[in-house]
Every structure is written in structure tokens, then in C-alpha cells.
Amino acid sequence: xxxxxxxxxxxxxxxxxxxxxxxxxxxxxxxxxxxxxxxxxxxxxxxxxxxxxxxxxxxxxxxxxxxxxxxxxxxxxxxxxxxxxxxxxxxxxxxxxxxxxxxx
Amino acid sequence: xxxxxxxxxxxxxxxxxxxxxxxxxxxxxxxxxxxxxxxxxxxxxxxxxxxxxxxxxxxxxxxxxxxxxxxxxxxxxxxxxxxxxxxxxxxxxxxxxxxxxxxxxxxxxxxxxxxxxxxxxxxxxxxxxxxxxxxxxxxxxxxxxxxxxxxxxxxxxxxxxxxxxxxxxxxxxxxxxxxxxxxxxxxxxxxxxxxxxxxxxxxxxxxxxxxxxxxxxxxxxxxxxxxxxxxxxxxxxxxxxxxxxxxxxxxxxxxxxxxxxxxxxxxxxxxxxxxxxxxxxxxxxxxxxxxxxxxxxxxxxxxxxxxxxxxx
Amino acid sequence: xxxxxxxxxxxxxxxxxxxxxxxxxxxxxxxxxxxxxxxxxxxxxxxxxxxxxxxxxxxxxxxxxxxxxxxxxxxxxxxxxxxxxxxxxxxxxxxxxxxxxxxxxxxxxxxxxxx
Numbered sequence: 001x002x003x004x005x006x007x008x009x010x011x012x013x014x015x016x017x018x019x020x021x022x023x024x025x026x027x028x029x030x031x032x033x034x035x036x037x038x039x040x041x042x043x044x045x046x047x048x049x050x051x052x053x054x055x056x057x058x059x060x061x062x063x064x065x066x067x068x069x070x071x072x073x074x075x076x077x078x079x080x081x082x083x084x085x086x087x088x089x090x091x092x093x094x095x096x097x098x099x100x101x102x103x104x
Numbered sequence: 105x106x107x108x109x110x111x112x113x114x115x116x117x118x119x120x121x122x123x124x125x126x127x128x129x130x131x132x133x134x135x136x137x138x139x140x141x142x143x144x145x146x147x148x149x150x151x152x153x154x155x156x157x158x159x160x161x162x163x164x165x166x167x168x169x170x171x172x173x174x175x176x177x178x179x180x181x182x183x184x185x186x187x188x189x190x191x192x193x194x195x196x197x198x199x200x201x202x203x204x205x206x207x208x209x210x211x212x213x214x215x216x217x218x219x220x221x222x223x224x225x226x227x228x229x230x231x232x233x234x235x236x237x238x239x240x241x242x243x244x245x246x247x248x249x250x251x252x253x254x255x256x257x258x259x260x261x262x263x264x265x266x267x268x269x270x271x272x273x274x275x276x277x278x279x280x281x282x283x284x285x286x287x288x289x290x291x292x293x294x295x296x297x298x299x300x301x302x303x304x305x306x307x308x309x310x311x312x313x314x315x316x317x318x319x320x321x322x323x324x325x326x327x328x329x330x331x332x333x334x335x336x337x338x339x340x341x342x343x344x345x346x347x348x349x350x351x352x353x354x355x356x357x358x359x360x361x362x363x364x365x366x367x368x369x370x371x372x373x374x375x376x377x378x379x380x381x382x383x384x385x386x387x388x389x390x391x392x393x394x395x396x397x398x399x400x401x402x403x404x405x406x407x408x409x410x411x412x413x414x415x416x
Numbered sequence: 417x418x419x420x421x422x423x424x425x426x427x428x429x430x431x432x433x434x435x436x437x438x439x440x441x442x443x444x445x446x447x448x449x450x451x452x453x454x455x456x457x458x459x460x461x462x463x464x465x466x467x468x469x470x471x472x473x474x475x476x477x478x479x480x481x482x483x484x485x486x487x488x489x490x491x492x493x494x495x496x497x498x499x500x501x502x503x504x505x506x507x508x509x510x511x512x513x514x515x516x517x518x519x520x521x522x523x524x525x526x527x528x529x530x531x
Contacts, residue, residue, distance in 0.1 A: 203440060
């Protein structure tokens with residue numbers, strides 16, 4: 001097992017860990033906003049780690065570039081769909097938006 | 105060993121999701137379970153060495169079918185209640201489970217016997233592999249679709265066209281842009297998403313078409329990705345249903361069938377067999393026409409409309 | 417014999433059976449369409465499982481046929497959903513049963529005579 005394989009495996013495993021965390025949040029958190037918070041943040045990082053792991057494993061710049069595009073598209077889709085779901089939740093009056101605490 | 109574990113988990117997931125699709129009380133939940141079922145099927149195709157199918161399933165099975173089911177569910181919602189299953193009459197209820205089990209058992213028996221059979225040399229698939237060089241592409245699935253079983257592909261285009269004709273004939277009282285609810289409310293982020301995703305869907309479609317000769321991809325996958333871009337434009341209110349089919353749309357709809365048939369007949373004029381395409385350039389030409397027709401038919405089918413126009 | 421092939425064979429059979437059960441036990445048209453799609457998925461899986469070459473060279477013919485099948489399935493589903501929406505518009509129902517169909521036909525015939 002080469003060094004690159006070890007690094008790739010570690011990246012893939014930690015990526016999976018973030019996905020598990022995001023999914024647990026989706027299942028356990030009480031309301032729409034908390035669930036979105038868990039899902040989008042953890043999964044975006046998880047996807048990044050998995051894409052990086054696969055890029056290291058492939059050892060090819062072309063594939064690394066394609067995986068980068070995959071990650072960016074995933075980010076874009078997650079951002080917009082998260083926003084739309086949160087917006088819908090606020091508009092339909094199911095839920096007060098979470099209070100923004102002023103930064104001190 | 106790890107492969108086997110992945111297959112088992114995938115198989116359990118697929119069966120569980122199928123069960124949820126038929127068992128869940130809420131119809132929305134059933135639709136969502138079915139969409140996830142499509143995604144897992146796409147992974148199963150990848151595991152079964154069928155990357156072409158994985159691409160098609162992700163774009164069509166999970167993507168377009170999913171959007172179509174959700175939009176239909178939403179339209180059925182217009183009078184405000186989720187459709188709920190009514191009780192079946194008792195005399196037919198007790199038969200459902202035994203019938204389903206018998207069908208599953210039959211498939212297991214037939215499949216088991218088929219798996220035991222020794223591999224026979226000279227099947228259609230073997231011949232396709234051996235003679236792949238003659239038709240100028242190295243992806244065997246593209247080769248079979250356009251080289252060895254071209255009739256199937258041509259007829260498939262006819263089915264797609266017929267389905268759209270049926271849908272537009274049925275949806276007579278179609279109201280332009282008739283999606284209930286605040287779907288068309290303008291959201292700034294959606295515009296930003298579209299301005300990136302729609303060009304990318306065109307780029308990916310062209311890439312898949314070009315790659316289809318030697319790697320997973322081809323007219324069907326590319327057409328589905330392009331159609332997904334069109335469906336997105338329709339859902340976000342950039343395009344709306346038009347009362348008539350424009351001349352350009354008519355050309356686009358029959359382009360695949362027309363180019364494919366003309367090429368096939370031209371080959372006959374020079375002494376070849378009908379639909380035996382003369383080389384890679386002909387395959388790419390036909391595939392381009394197929395891609396455009398598939399994408400346009402799928403978007404029009406999605407809208408169940410005679411045509412599309414820019415939202416005024 | 418390849419153990420993964422057995423796993424996917426059992427999955428194909430189970431998915432088909434579940435789809436058939438769903439088709440028989442529900443009268444909601446939408447659920448019936450989902451069930452038919454499940455049955456199709458089971459059959460696709462069966463075709464590909466049986467066509468998996470042992471030497472890592474899968475048979476391209478079933479793959480091409482299933483690819484065709486996936487596109488046909490989506491077009492048939494889209495047509496069926498258009499029919500469902502029309503039926504819902506005419507009858508106000510999302511279910512199919514003999515009485516509702518008879519009523520809808522009687523209405524249509526009456527309308528045709530009025531014109």
C-alpha cells in the first residue's frame with residue numbers, strides 16, 4: 001500500500017464520517033432549519049473530502065479537475081435547494097426563522 | 105469480499121425502498137421513496153459493470169421521472185388533500201400477497217436456472233464484441249444501439265414521439281404555466297443557478313455524446329441531461345407551454361427519426377443493408393440528431409404541451 | 417457461480433414481486449404507476465444480472481436493451497401521468513374503479529349528444 005493510497009483512504013473515510021454526521025443530524029434534529037444546517041454543511045465538506053480522496057487515488061490531473069467540477073456543482077445545488085427549502089418553510093408559516101444573534 | 109458487502113447493502117436498500125414505495129400511506133412519501141430507489145438502482149448498474157445504464161438511470165430514472173412525478177403529485181394536490189388509498193374489497197385482498205410471492209419465486213427459479221447454464225459462444229453479445237472494430241466505435245453499448253440493433257433504436261424514437269402525441273392530445277385543457285402555488289415567484293439565487301447549470305447541461309450533453317464512442321455515454325444519456333436543463337427552465341418559469349408546435353419544434357421532434365432513416369436508406373442505395381451505418385462519422389451524425397430529438401421530446405413530454413415559448 | 421449475481425437475482429425478483437403487490441393492492445393511479453415502474457426496474461435488473469459476463473466482459477446487448485427500456489419507461493410514464501391528470505380533471509378522482517369510469521363515459525356521451 002503506497003502513501004497515496006493511505007492518504008486517499010483516510011480522506012474517503014473522513015468524508016464518510018461527515019456524511020454520517022450530516023445524516024444523523026437530518027434524522028435527529030427537531031426542525032427544518034436545524035436539519036438543513038446539519039445536512040448542507042456536513043455533506044458539502046464530506047463531498048469535498050471524498051472528491052479529494054478519489055482525486056488522490058486516481059493520480060490524474062484530468063480526473064482531479066472533473067472531480068473539482070463535481071464538488072462545485074454539488075455546492076451550487078446544495079446552496080440553492082437549501083435556500084429554497086428554508087424560504088418555503090418561512091413563507092408557509094410553519095416555522096419562525098431562527099433568531100439572528102448579534103455578534104459581539 | 106468488500107464488493108460483496110457493498111452489493112448486499114445496496115440490494116437491501118433497493119428492496120426496502122421498493123417496499124416503502126408501495127407501503128407508505130402518504131403518496132408524497134411514496135414518490136420520494138421511488139426517486140431514491142432510482143438513485144440506488146443507478147449505483148447497482150455501476151456495480152454490475154453497466155456505467156451507461158448508471159448514467160441513464162441517474163438522469164432519466166431518478167431525475168426526469170422524479171420531477172415528473174412530483175409535479176403530477178402537486179397538480180393532484182390542487183384541491184387540497186393527499187390522495188389516500190381506499191380499502192380493497194375483501195375478496196381480492198387476500199390474493200395480492202400470494203400472487204406477488206408466486207411471481208417473485210418464478211423469477212428466482214428462471215433466473216437461477218439461467219445462471220447455471222454454461223456460457224454459450226457466439227451469442228449476439230459475443231459477436232458484437234468481436235466485430236466492434238468494423239463499425240468504428242469502441243463502446244460496445246453504443247455499437248449495439250446504432251450498429252447491431254439499429255431497428256430498436258429507430259423504433260424507440262417513434263415510441264417517444266407517439267408518447268408525446270398522446271400526452272398533448274390528452275392534455276386538451278392545458279393552462280399555460282399551470283403549476284399551483286408559488287413556484288414561479290422570482291428568487292435571485294434561482295437565476296444564478298440557472299445561468300450556470302443550463303450552459304453546463306449543454307456542455308455535459310455534448311461531452312457525453314462525444315465520449316459515447318469510446319467510453320460510457322451516448323445520445324440517450326446526453327439527451328437526458330440536455331432535457332434536464334430544459335425541464336429546469338420550464339419548472340422555474342423561463343419557458344411556458346405554448347398552444348401550438350412551432351416549425352422549429354416540429355423539425356427537432358422528427359430530426360432523429362428522419363436523419364436515421366435517411367442514412368439507413370442511403371446505405372441501401374449504395375448496395376449495403378438498410379440501417380448499416382457506414383462508419384463512425386455516420387454514427388456521430390445520427391447520434392447528434394437523436395440527442396436533439398430525445399431532449400426536445402422529453403421536455404415537451406414533461407410539459408405535456410404542444411410547444412414551448414419564453415415566458416412573457 | 418458469482419455470488420453477486422445471486423444477490424442481484426434475488427433483488428430483481430423481490431422488486432418485481434413488491435411492484436406487483438403494489439399494483440394489485442392499491443387503487444390510486446399514481447401508486448399503480450410507481451408499482452409498474454418498480455416491476456420494470458426488477459426486470460431490467462434481471463436482464464443485466466443474467467447478461468453479466470463471467471470474464472469481466474459484460475454482454476452489451478441486454479445493456480443496450482435496458483437503456484432503450486429506461487427511455488421507453490419514462491415516456492410511457494409521462495403519457496400515463498398526462499392521462500391521470502386528465503382523468504382527475506374530468507372525474508375529480510385519483511382512483512380508478514368501474515363505477516367512476518361508467519359515470520365518466522356516460523357524461524362524455526351526453527356531452528357529445530348535446531353538441
